[in-house]
Amino acid sequence: MLKEPNIQEKILEKIHDGVPMHSRAYFLSRAALVGAAALIMLAGALFALSFLFFSVHESGVGYLLEFGEHGIGAFVALFPWTSLLIFIACVVVLEMLVRRFDFSYRFPLLRIFLWLLILGIVGSTIIGFTPLHASLLSAADKDELPILGSWYEQVHDSHVEQGVYRGDITAITATYFVISHNDTDRDSDEGTWSIVPPLGFSTSTLTIGEKVYVAGQIKNNIVYAYGVRLVTDRK
Amino acid sequence: MEALSQKTDAELAVLVQGKNEQAFGVLMNRYLPKLLRYGRKFLAADAPIEDVVQEVFIRVYQNIKSFDTTRPFSPWIYRIAHNLFANALRYDSRRPFITVDLDTLSAHTAYEIDPAESEEREEAKRLVDRGLDALTSAYREVIILYYLEHLSYQEIAEVLHVPIGTVGIRLHRAREALKKYVEGT
Numbered sequence: 001m002l003k004e005p006n007i008q009e010k011i012l013e014k015i016h017d018g019v020p021m022h023s024r025a026y027f028l029s030r031a032a033l034v035g036a037a038a039l040i041m042l043a044g045a046l047f048a049l050s051f052l053f054f055s056v057h058e059s060g061v062g063y064l065l066e067f068g069e070h071g072i073g074a075f076v077a078l079f080p081w082t083s084l085l086i087f088i089a090c091v092v093v094l095e096m097l098v099r100r101f102d103f104s105y106r107f108p109l110l111r112i113f114l115w116l117l118i119l120g121i122v123g124s125t126i127i128g129f130t131p132l133h134a135s136l137l138s139a140a141d142k143d144e145l146p147i148l149g150s151w152y153e154q155v156h157d158s159h160v161e162q163g164v165y166r167g168d169i170t171a172i173t174a175t176y177f178v179i180s181h182n183d184t185d186r187d188s189d190e191g192t193w194s195i196v197p198p199l200g201f202s203t204s205t206l207t208i209g210e211k212v213y214v215a216g217q218i219k220n221n222i223v224y225a226y227g228v229r230l231v232t233d234r235k
Numbered sequence: 236m237e238a239l240s241q242k243t244d245a246e247l248a249v250l251v252q253g254k255n256e257q258a259f260g261v262l263m264n265r266y267l268p269k270l271l272r273y274g275r276k277f278l279a280a281d282a283p284i285e286d287v288v289q290e291v292f293i294r295v296y297q298n299i300k301s302f303d304t305t306r307p308f309s310p311w312i313y314r315i316a317h318n319l320f321a322n323a324l325r326y327d328s329r330r331p332f333i334t335v336d337l338d339t340l341s342a343h344t345a346y347e348i349d350p351a352e353s354e355e356r357e358e359a360k361r362l363v364d365r366g367l368d369a370l371t372s373a374y375r376e377v378i379i380l381y382y383l384e385h386l387s388y389q390e391i392a393e394v395l396h397v398p399i400g401t402v403g404i405r406l407h408r409a410r411e412a413l414k415k416y417v418e419g420t
Contacts, residue, residue, distance in 0.1 A: 007267060007285055007288065007289055008263050008264075010289055011263065011293060012256070012259075014289070014293055015256075015293070015296055019293055019297060020297065021254065021296060021297060021299060021300065022297055022300060022301070023300060027298075027300060027301040099396075105392070105395075105396035105397060106398055107398060108398050
């Protein structure tokens with residue numbers, strides 16, 4: 001049988017030299033810190049994904065999918081990738097934190113990741129039914145949201161450079177209509193544009209004052225649209 | 236001391252939590268040979284095994300209050316040893332330790348060994364002596380814990396922090412790899 005008294009003596013010597021025995025409070029506070037960090041990550045994930053859903057709907061980017069091949073290209077360009085990346089990063093960090101808890105090793109990594117993904121999607125959908133993002137957007141529009149303000153202001157940007165315009169209809173003729181966008185704080189996306197709708201689209205279906213989302217190519221300050229969609233306001 | 240030696244690991248752990256040094260000595264008596272054997276099989280021959288095992292016991296003493304005395308002690312101490320051995324392997328380029336483990340990604344059916352397969356167990360033990368060094372660290376460790384340290388699947392899962400199905404699949408693959416290696420030599 002192996003007997004190693006020297007090692008034992010060395011260990012006891014080190015302990016006598018001042019190796020501390022951590023208290024229960026130490027372990028409890030460490031677990032509480034990990035738990036708090038996990039909750040923050042979960043909140044971050046839910047916020048980022050619910051903002052993504054809100055942003056796609058509210059900005060009208062989702063409408064681009066109805067505008068054919070050109071629309072899909074513009075959708076990819078304007079999709080809120082940052083929100084998606086933040087959501088994935090939060091879920092990955094959350095998984096790392098969850099794995100610090102003893103119960104987690106019993107489940108495969110992929111299953112935990114899928115659970116967190118489902119939790120994120122369900123939670124974000126529930127948040128989507130609350131007025132959280134709408135009220136934050138409203139505060140951003142009034143310049144009353146200092147930290148996340150610029151993030152929310154992007155929701156109503158026109159993205160003129162990508163050929164995407166949004167605004168209120170100010171005039172309608174048989175062959176074109178005029179829209180105007182003014183969010184009072186961001187000059188780059190404000191303006192007035194004449195829109196020639198795509199073939200088969202009748203301007204008689206429009207009403208002055210309605211908000212529209214338009215994708216097209218601009219020539220001589222006239223937008224030749226390949227897609228027009230009325231914006232439905234969130235209630 | 237004699238009375239202490241009659242106590243279970245968990246009972247001793249409770250006493251160590253109350254800073255009973257003699258109880259800690261009994262635990263060291265019980266686990267020092269096992270952890271040295273585990274280290275000698277798992278780490279390279281010239282690795283500072285005694286230093287690492289010393290560190291294991293220091294960590295045990297430091298963290299003893301995080302031990303849940305309603306649970307078995309042996310997976311808990313082996314878990315600490317596993318972490319420190321894995322750290323030692325990370326600094327040893329000859330025996331790389333896999334940190335991203337694909338076996339833990341998805342669920343596996345547990346390949347529990349049937350008691351009727353005790354012959355296979357004996358055969359595997361003989362294979363272990365001949366071919367352990369040919370295995371990767373993940374497979375080598377599960378073989379050591381099962382065949383040499385006699386831990387159950389559940390206990391190995393607790394030591395390695397992997398699902399129980401992963402323990403089964405690793406043991407299965409490790410045995411296959413051992414057989415192939417021994418047949419090829």
